[in-house]
Amino acid sequence: MTTRTQGTRQSVLIVGGSGVVGSRTARTLRALYPDLPIAIGGRDLAKAAAVAEQVGRARPVRVDLERADLGLPAGEAYGAVLMFVKDARMSALRFAQETGAAYVDISTAAFEIAPEVALHAARPRSAPVLLACHWLVGAATLPALHFARGYARLESVAIGAVLDEQDVGGPAAYADFERQIGAGQKALFLKDGAWTWAGAEDGARSFVTVDGTEVKGQLYPVLDLMSIAAATDARSVRFDLALGETASRRRGEPFSTEIVIELEGVKKDGARGRSRHELVHPEGQAPVTAVGVAVAVERLLGLAGGAPAAPGLYHPETLVDPERMLDRLAAFGTTIRSA
The missing domain is CATH 3.30.360.10 (Dihydrodipicolinate Reductase; domain 2)
Incomplete structure (x- = not known):
């Protein structure tokens, strides 16, 4: 595993962060954690920069999913890599495993998770891998x-x-x-x-x-x-x-x-x-998805108390208490009714 020289264990790279849901997630994380280092990653640096300015205390980075290092500067690493785009090459997961970052995928259907599961099985102690490809995370x-x-x-x-x-x-x-x-x-x-x-x-x-x-x-x-x-x-x-x-x-x-x-x-x-x-x-759907990702990130990185998640393969329900999710959903505008 490579050594981190930039970033911290409580920092987040949002790949696809200038998109509709990615940018909403960045704003949700900023509302919950004003000091959390956030990088807005994308192919278009100008769009990423615009979102970073809106979020505040965030920075834009160009991400290239065709490269094993994602096109990032040598030694750069993060506490979590959040995927809001489909990564057919599995570059981001490999990068997360190399650097020990928590990895969160929300874009994969049940019938196409085999490549991610196989990469985790090959290196089960390298990083926490959260397959959050559930409806609205x-x-x-x-x-x-x-x-x-x-x-x-x-x-x-x-x-x-x-x-x-x-x-x-x-x-x-x-x-x-x-x-x-x-x-x-x-x-x-x-x-x-x-x-x-x-x-x-x-x-x-x-x-x-x-x-x-x-x-x-x-x-x-x-x-x-x-x-x-x-x-x-x-x-x-x-x-x-x-x-x-x-x-x-x-x-x-x-x-x-x-x-x-x-x-x-x-x-x-x-x-x-x-x-x-x-x-x-x-x-x-965007604000609900953003809450789901934010709740996962705070648990993975230990931002809300407790230790960060250990390396392993996770689904949302294996990390997050259901009542915690309901509380966060309600706080960010979701109405919940029972009959």
Whole structure:
């Protein structure tokens, strides 16, 4: 492992930091940690510089994902490398492993994590690797696990997310969406205790969104299903995404983002029961994603107390307490309702 000569163990490189979600994450981190060193990384140094100036106490760096050293000055290293763009060469993960930086990926579908898992398996003690490729970086999974604590035996979890068609994000986010929808011919989900590749009869599901409108969603290949299944004894877990008009736009307001979590099982009092939980942010998906990344970073680097995360392979729920995530989501504008 190389020696750090620049940066500190509590410093962050945001690759794709001048994009819609990356820049929002930088501002969220700055709001939470005024003294945290932040580098805004991107191909266009002028755009990165503009975001760095907005964030304050941040600096722009040019990042080249075709180079093993990311095109950074010799010896430069960080406490965490946050990926807001797809890195087909795995250059950023290799860089993080070489320097011991925590690595956070939010752009990879469940069916394409094998290269990252293999790199971790080859060097398991080099760096903390967080695969946070969940919907909005755990904004559905962690609340679902929080609400699941009300059940003695959880049998099914059905999550429906509504992404407004005006809120797909910048070019990197749109490329992720197209790749994941186009490359995955079938989605994997848990049905009656067995992992199943969805056929035509299982690929779509209608659910009622936050204003009572019924929408049709498609099974989406995110890691939420695997995380929830691993953390609970639920026999059925599915995640459906509906791309269209959110409830706020139907009211004539700007787009929002919506998550509907429906649980079923045996409650703590022994009676069968169901519950429904809704999360809504009036500014869309970017601020929710930013909170998810910020909560992960503060845990990985030990910014909120406690030791930094040890080298290992993580999902959000293995690092972050669900109540912590709910508190942070609420503090940054997410409305949470249960029925």
